Amino acid sequence: MNSASNMFKVAVVGGEGIGPEVTAQSHRILNWFIAERGVPLVVREAQYGLIPYLSKGKVLPEDTVEAMDEADAILWGASGGPETREVSAEARKAGSLLSLRSKYDLYANLRPIVANPALAEAAPLKAEVLDGVDFIIIRELTSGIYFGEPRGIETLPDGQRRGFNTEQYTTNQVRRVARAAFELARTRKSRVCSVDKANVLETSVVWREEVTALHREEFSDIELTHLYVDNAAMQIVRQPRQFDVMVTGNIFGDILSDCAAMASGSLGMLPSASLGPVDRFGRRKALYEPVHGSAPDIAGKGIANPLGSILSVAMMLRLTLNRPDDADLLERSVAAALAGGARTADIAEASAKRLSTVEMGDAVLSALNEAVAEQREQA
Template identity: 85%
Template sequence: MSTQSNMIKVAVVGGEGIGPEVTTQSRRVLEWFAANRGVPMTLRDAEYGLIPYLKTGKVLPEDTAEAMDEADAILWGATGGPETTEVPAAARKAGSLLGLRSKYDLYANLRPIAASPSLSASAPLKAEVLDGVDFVIIRELTSGIYFGEPRGIETLHDGQRRGFNTEQYTTNQIRRVARAAFELARTRRGKVCSVDKANVLETSVVWREEMIALHKEEFSDVELTHLYVDNAAMQIVREPRQFDVMVTGNIFGDILSDCAAMASGSLGMLPSASLGPVDRYGRRKALYEPVHGSAPDIAGKGIANPLGSILSVAMLLRLTLNRPEDADLLEQAVQTALASGARTADIAEAGAKKLSTVEMGDAVLRALDKVSAKENA
């Protein structure tokens, strides 16, 4: 954590697809907090993806790598595009987001799931199911099947092709993300649900045993429960309000957090924070990004929902800048904008006016002025 007196460096990397569009709006929000609340930060813009590749031959050029290396926090947009992309697979892999997660050891991915009462009419789940939903999924982000070796595609002796990947976890990899979950639960309702597939997978047997051991050793004051991943998916849809903090491995977290997006109305609403280890100075590298992808089908149309990116700024204020009051203010402003009827196409009820990406940014900034004035009255 950084004290409020320190100047925090933030690298703003819009990336590809709708990434630059939504990140432009969250950058406006950061500028509002710097100007109106005295938040101590410097912003440095950097390019990623096809545009810098066409200029430099790298999706992650040296200037961008330098900006992210020097930053305390990275505000990320999105990566990826259509299959007809002009970026060769090797160049894409060399600058991949997975590689960045590994480079900075961003092992704990926090994805808050909170239902907005204002969106009950457009949400795919019933209002009574969404009432009171407020939980966080912590996904282990730098291990598991996405990083395990060996992996590959081979041709067998009979001519068939076989793809293979390796799912694996060590004690330390499990315990550090488990510790993050238990510590977060202590600041919330004191409940952790660990998700695995221990009835089938040896990796999950180790996962569950290490969760139980750490709980007994250090966190017996926190309630610990366990669910198999298939049941967890069902419970997220059936009764999401039962959860406080859910912790799970990389691939399960990837899937479950997208499933849980339906408890917030739209994937475009979900923020996330990916956190690295705390260094000896008490600082930790962090990358903040909306959960949604690059959505190339709507890129450039100005209709993307920027709220996932804007709410990621709230996480940045809380977790990197250590300014929970400002984070609360921004989350309140987003709810105020939604309550006033502000809607992008993905969260609009039938017949509702649909705002552009920029207009939704405008609505949040107006709401910030409003709730800030009320707070200071």
């Protein structure tokens, strides 16, 4: 919470592609919780991407930086797409999502994977495979190959080009994200699966040894297993309900969490939270975003699924705003909307009516209002 008042501050940054469309709906949800549930929240919208670049020469202009710096939480839309060709590589790198993760030290990325029974017919996996799926992937987000140095592209003496990146992990980088996984597991089913490639990579040897040592020293009450990343990918689509909390490095988590989208019905359904370290006031910076990208092929058509962004608000309510009951209310309302047949194109059965992005937002808001009305009647 902001130290100057009892109000939380949230920066809403729609970004590019379908980002502004889906965050417009999650912003509506935030406004509903402010008006109907008294959530002490100040929301500030800010721009990112091509539009501010064309007018100000930066994809991340000063007023957006200020909004995010002041915020307790950032609600992010998406970045990237064909328009990136109009932005200089230097400007794009300076304002990239990777740079923001590094700046705020958002080292733990949480991606819940929950199979909704209402989407069983539209899901690419069989209903019996999806039955009971409820796990979470914790991805280390500020180290590994995406941040390692040296990196670059060079021309060799014989004229060939070579691209190179450096994968590396230190004890502290591994242990802090593993600790987050173990602590989360204590609030769930007390099982952690650590994913690496220790049969090939020295960084993974360090990863496995440090996770194992931390488990032995502080978390022996938690069941710990290990999988190689290739086997983990197979198990996610073969028997995803075996998992509770999965923890892994940056690149493996990036790939596995998209693979795990098939266990939730659609990439458009997945929310995420990226968390920084807890400061001396007990606060931690957080960025919430749907897992999907900018989806330029459907941008501007009003058909994108906003549920990943809306469910990211539920994570914000739980993890930053300390409103677990409101988080539960929002998740139940999304489930109710889906149970009532609300479908965007990506999760629609062949015979289902396909809602627009705004209409899906309407469906969730309607479910929220119905849930609150029912609570009042029962009181």
